[in-house]
Amino acid sequence: MKLTHEDLEGGVYKITLEGPIDLDGSAQIDPHFKMVADKYKRVVVDLSGVDFLASIGIRVLVKSAKTIAEQAGRMAVFGAQEAPRRVLETTGVDKIVMLVQDEPAALAWVRK
Numbered sequence: 001m002k003l004t005h006e007d008l009e010g011g012v013y014k015i016t017l018e019g020p021i022d023l024d025g026s027a028q029i030d031p032h033f034k035m036v037a038d039k040y041k042r043v044v045v046d047l048s049g050v051d052f053l054a055s056i057g058i059r060v061l062v063k064s065a066k067t068i069a070e071q072a073g074r075m076a077v078f079g080a081q082e083a084p085r086r087v088l089e090t091t092g093v094d095k096i097v098m099l100v101q102d103e104p105a106a107l108a109w110v111r112k
Contacts (some may be wrong), residue, residue, distance in 0.1 A: 001025035002049070003032055010111055013040040014103075018049030021057030021084075030060050037064040041073030044106040048079030053087050065097040074098070076106035 002018040013036060019025055036043055045061070047053075065075040076098040080088060088094050100106050 001028045003029050005032070005036075008044075008107070010042070010107075011040075012042040012044060012107060012110055014044050014046065016046040016049065020052035020054075021050055021060070022052060022054045023056055026054070026056040026060050029057075033060050033064040034067075037067035041068065041071060042110040043068055043073070043075040044103065044110055045075065045077045046079050046103065047077055047084055048081065050084050051081060053080075053084035055091075058087070058091060058093055061097050062093060074110040074112065076100055076109045078102055078106040 001021065001024065004016045006014050008014050015032070015036065017029065021029070043064070061077065068075045078100045079102065080099065085099070088097070088099055098109055100109060
């Protein structure tokens with residue numbers, strides 16, 4: 001699992017993930033997501049490089065989104081490939097975590 005990040009204009013924090021978010025991948029990204037959820041109010045997550053999303057990975061995303069929302073912030077996920085997107089939609093996670101097609105839509109949503 002590869003995680004990169006950058007600060008974007010307007011106080012938005014972008015996380016880009018590549019690889020499977022399975023047990024090992026989740027363990028690698030969880031500490032970073034915890035730090036981000038406590039520190040940032042506007043977060044976008046690029047899943048375009050993620051080809052597999054296990055339930056433990058969903059937990060990381062949901063927990064972060066809830067923590068950010070509790071601090072009056074917003075988190076959006078974008079670029080999900082077909083299989084991870086179906087998992088998010090089938091499990092109803094897209095009702096908890098904003099799931100959009102691309103980065104401009106994610107940025108627009110978190111900047112509202």
